Amino acid sequence: MTALDDLPLTNLGVAMDADGIATVTLNRADKRNALNAATVEELVALFSAIPRAGVRAVVLRAEGSHFCAGLDLVEHLNADRTPAEFMQLCLRWHEAFNKMEYSGVPIIAALKGAVVGGGLELASAVHIRVADATTYFALPEGQRGLFTGGGATIRVADLVGKARMIDMMLTGRIYKGAEAVSVGLCQYLVDDSEAKAMEIARAVAANTPLANFAVCSAISHMQNMSALDAAYAESMVAGIVNTQAQARGRLAAFADKTGARVRPD
Ligand code: 1HE
Numbered sequence: 001m002t003a004l005d006d007l008p009l010t011n012l013g014v015a016m017d018a019d020g021i022a023t024v025t026l027n028r029a030d031k032r033n034a035l036n037a038a039t040v041e042e043l044v045a046l047f048s049a050i051p052r053a054g055v056r057a058v059v060l061r062a063e064g065s066h067f068c069a070g071l072d073l074v075e076h077l078n079a080d081r082t083p084a085e086f087m088q089l090c091l092r093w094h095e096a097f098n099k100m101e102y103s104g105v106p107i108i109a110a111l112k113g114a115v116v117g118g119g120l121e122l123a124s125a126v127h128i129r130v131a132d133a134t135t136y137f138a139l140p141e142g143q144r145g146l147f148t149g150g151g152a153t154i155r156v157a158d159l160v161g162k163a164r165m166i167d168m169m170l171t172g173r174i175y176k177g178a179e180a181v182s183v184g185l186c187q188y189l190v191d192d193s194e195a196k197a198m199e200i201a202r203a204v205a206a207n208t209p210l211a212n213f214a215v216c217s218a219i220s221h222m223q224n225m226s227a228l229d230a231a232y233a234e235s236m237v238a239g240i241v242n243t244q245a246q247a248r249g250r251l252a253a254f255a256d257k258t259g260a261r262v263r264p265d
């Protein structure tokens with residue numbers, strides 16, 4: 001029993017294995033995993049708990065044939081929100097996605113089908129994106145008379161650059177396959193994204209937790225700083241991580257030639 005088992009989740013599922021790999025599942029396949037307000041709250045609760053639950057890596061996957069169709073458009077229509085209400089909702093999306101990006105726990109997304117609108121905002125908050133042949137990426141907000149509200153202006157622009165993001169939003173341009181990899185929307189393109197995401201999660205979980213914590217929080221924080229401050233912060237993080245007791249055995253293995261070498265074959 002972990003802290004994760006106690007969370008009241010309906011639209012998400014979570015299961016942690018004996019190695020500390022947590023599989024988080026988007027569970028609204030009948031709605032193409034569209035993000036309603038309740039799901040966003042579940043993401044906040046779950047990713048608030050994960051860093052303190054002994055999780056070494058997360059695989060984020062989806063039920064059904066689409067990863068996530070973005071904002072729940074039907075809920076949004078019916079709720080007839082005021083500007084202030086929608087802004088408050090967006091702040092909850094940001095809370096959820098910031099919990100993920102800055103968590104310090106590596107999150108690997110297994111993508112398939114639609115990764116669109118807010119679904120792409122969700123995917124861009126994880127640390128590694130794995131796509132399969134069915135996966136496609138789009139920002140259809142422009143066509144819907146909407147604007148991104150879940151951090152795409154920050155994270156999607158970071159991945160693909162401002163010009164491509166503007167093109168995606170104005171024209172509804174869809175990226176998939178090798179082109180999606182080449183523009184930076186995903187890092188892996190494979191036959192089975194779930195199997196690959198799990199393989200990556202297991203490899204990543206073999207790193208020291210402190211090094212993973214730094215990689216999956218410090219880099220994002222440093223991107224928000226001036227170069228001068230980021231360099232200072234980097235030296236502090238390296239001071240802590242690079243002197244950790246858990247690294248000594250790995251350094252000794254390199255020194256006595258039993259440790260793996262970094263070679264391409
Ligand atoms: C939905 C949603 C949704 C499906 N909100 N209910 N996102 C979009 O513009 C994408 C909208 N969705 C689609 O284009 C298509 O649904 C898909 C290409 C993803 C899948 O197509 P398909 O043929 O498999 O499914 P479908 O028949 O369109 O939908 C099946 C059901 O899922 C149906 O519900 P039902 O009760 O009638 O069975 C749909 O209503 C439901 N569904 N997508 C609500 N998005 C913080 S701001 C972020 C702004 C955005 O994210 S804008 C982009 C929104």
